[in-house]
Amino acid sequence: MSRSLITEARNTWCPGCGNFAIEHALKTVIAARIEEGFPPEKFVLVTGIGCHAKIADYLDINSFYAIHGRTIPVATGIKLANPDLCVICCAGDGDCYAEGLDHLIFAAKRNIDLTMIVHNNRVYGLTTGQYTPTSPLHFKGRSTPGGTEEKPLNPPALMLASGATMVARAYTRKLDHLQAVIREGMEHPGFAFIDVLQICASFFNMTDYYNERVYTIKEHDSSDFWRAWQKVREWDYSADAPIALGTFYKSVEPVFNDKFRITRQPGEGREQAVRKLLERRIGR
Amino acid sequence: MEDFSVLIGGKAGDGINRAGFVIGRILSRMGYRIYMYYDYPSLIRGGHNFAIVRASRHTGIASHHFTVDCILALDQATLLRHAGRQTPATIAIFNSDSVKAGAPAAGLAVPLETITKEEDGISIMANSCLIGAFCRATGIPWDIAATVLGEEMPRETEKNLSIARRGFDAVQERYILPKREAPEVPLITGNEAISLGLLQAGLDAYVSYPMTPSSGILHFLAEVAGETRLKVIHPESEIAVILMAQGFAFAGSRTAVGTSGGGFCLMTEGVSMAGMTEVPVTIVVSQRPGPSTGVPTYTAQGDLAFVLSAGQGEFPRFVFAPADPAQAFEWAGRALNLSWKYQVPSFILVDKTLSEGTFSFDPEEPEWTGEDPIPCWDGTHPYRRYAESEGGVSPICHVPTAGAVVKVNSYAHDEDGITTEDRDLIARLVEKRMQKSPGMLAEVEALHPVGISGDPTASTAILCWGSTAGTCREVADIIGLRVVQPVVLSPFPARALRDALAGVSRIISVEDNAEGQLASLAGAHGIDISAQILRYDGRPHALEELRDRVLEVGA
Secondary structure, eight states: OOOOSBOSOOOOOOTTOTHHHHHHHHHHHHHHHHHTTOOGGGEEEEEOSSGGGGHHHHBOSEEEEOOTTOHHHHHHHHHHHOTTSEEEEEEEHHIIIIITHHHHHHHHHHTOOOEEEEEEOSSBTTTTSBOOTTSOTTOOBTTBTTOOSSOOOOHHHHHHHHTOSEEEEEETTOHHHHHHHHHHHHHSSSOEEEEEEOOBTTTBOOHHHHHHHEEEOOSOOTTOHHHHHHHHTSOOSSSOOOEEEEEEEEOOOOOGGGGGOOOOOTTOOOHHHHHHHHHHTTTO | OOEEEEEEEEEETSOHHHHHHHHHHHHHHTTOEEEEEEEOOSOSSEEEEEEEEEEESSSSOOOOOSSOSEEEESSHHHHHHTGGGOOTTOEEEEETTTOOTTOOTTSEEEOHHHHHHHTTOOGGGHHHHHHHHHHHHTTOOHHHHHHHHHHHOOSSHHHHHHHHHHHHHHSOOOOOOOOOOOOOOOEEEHHHHHHHHHHHTTOOEEEEOOOTTTHHHHHHHHHHHHHHTOEEEOOSOHHHHHHHHHHHHHTTOOEEEEEOHHHHHHHHHHHHHHHHHTOOEEEEEEEOSOSTTOOTTSOOOOOHHHHHHOSSSOOOOEEEOOSSHHHHHHHHHHHHHHHHHHTSEEEEEEEHHHHHOEEEOOTTSSOOOOOOOOOBOOSSSOOOTTOOOGGGOOOBOOSSOTTOOOEEESSOBOTTSOBOOOHHHHHHHHHHHHTHHHHHHHHHHTTOOEEEEEOTTOSEEEEEOTTHHHHHHHHHHHHTOEEEEESEEESOOHHHHHHHTTTOOEEEEEESSSSOHHHHHHHHTTOOOSEEEEOOSSOOOOHHHHHHHHHHTOO
């Protein structure tokens, strides 16, 4: 495979932005899978709106650059139309945990086979620094200069509660691990949720904080829901605590899109079917 | 007799809609064309529901009479509420188990509950008893009643038939409705006509969140999904609906969605996205009174201006407003095809009257469009999703296509679908999208976008749109007026409308809204209205009511 997987679009992320690591990891995993024989045209990337979304411009694969918070419904439609596609969602934390939260919960609830990568920098970057659903308590942003009065969401806990069949966390400065988790997500049959901790170099640089606290979970039984529940609650995205990275939970359950494999053949007319439905109305 | 109308009324939960439909089927088997108006409040049990079934010798009926020839009362309220609809000749058949005071002396009393109980039936089977009595009273042969009841009641058929027979035997013949030799045609609702129109044009997926009065489409298509190889999805919200539909279309599936005003409010960001991404989607909006929740189970034409301009920014769109099931079938298919041909959103704008009304549908009447092929990328050069081309429509290519990278973008973008803020590129892509408009207009001009009926030489015309056209046509036939009905509302067929109004000196507009939204639209194109008839109480005009109002404004 000689394709570079990177377009000629000029990259406009800030120097030091965590998005570079996610782009690199995703590109590496896709390249590896293409190398192994997965058809490149079967990858589809869906993004929301925000800094993360520019990844749709930069990766040279099929993409649907959607709107704020709406990656999942678009991706769901694509996957239901053609369950053979490998559909990846990249969303921001504001994008996905605020305006898009209902879609996220429903994707987990229905176990649609998507790989959901949340670029969680815990701040609104492109709108210049307001708090997000995962900003720590008392976070001072441009809309909350006195500090927030609300606690952050714990997305992996939320996803466990919603029925996600793979729940993981990664960190942009642990690149090999990030790649491994993304690959695991793509290979997981069902809804794979990956909360990726990334820094915002301009508005919320947490590099030192994360570097001191992150650790990769070992000897963890990811089929044990209650173990996973305890693990994801170790750090609550606000108070000081060790931050576990890895796959907290994984189970194989019926996948929603599998029920929608029946497809009309190209050129298959419907006139007969419609006539039959009408005839039934007069008792024939 | 040209026409025969029967009203059946009772409480919500009594199965009035179903019973009305069965009566419609029986009258249809008798060789008549049918229209049924169904009136019900938004509650599950109690309240008052009624249906008026009209049987006519004429084809194309799409309105109800105010007065009725027969009234079937499951309860006292039906007789009281509809006293004004009765004439001395009206036959009243009532449930003597529940109607005591004020029972019409000349009426036919049938102890529906007693009979049903004696036959070991459940309470809803009282309908069968009433239908049996109705058939006997109007001289409908038992074998016709029994055949239709057998077809419409596949469960507990024998019990329903014996209950119906008891009703049939309980009364005397009062009137003989002549049997006609005309062949029976199917009875369908407007929602079913839209569904069938979409199916025959190659619908692959229907995505919808339930909302009256559009839900009938979701229910019907979900029911037939298996045998038609259709994917039917009910997601978490209308926001998800419109986005999911575009996901489907991106992967090559012809997709429609359906909702009413409130749900459509949520869809507008997605409609605007379709305008920018140029991903085809067909949107059925079935109107009910607003603003906000309004009156969920009644009718209105208040969302025309909203649908014409919904979504931020500027982009071309098709808006079609069919009047009856034949037009609904035809234009639903066209909406799907044209949305794909031009890669723009297309709308089918209807209302409760059409969506939930039941009509005789002659499959020979409308045009069957089938699935129009669309030009696809030929693979000879690198794929550019938004390549400039004549008429503004770029060759489409769906994922997965080997050798093509398909990039769809809601942000301003270049021809490859890559985000841009470059002023020249922005302007060029705006022009590319807007370039579609002339082609879209030429396309609809060739499809008879304006219906003309009544007396085409009359110098007074009724201007109307959507379901009101059915009543207007019949009023025009009585008084001798021309009826002009634009089926296409965007792109607005101004020239065709002016042609249809040639020689007209006086235009009376009829709309189910308070602002006269079509009148404003016509006015913006230099067509002036002489008088307006507006109705906004959630009810459609009965034939006599509209006739009187048209005469009042001086036809």
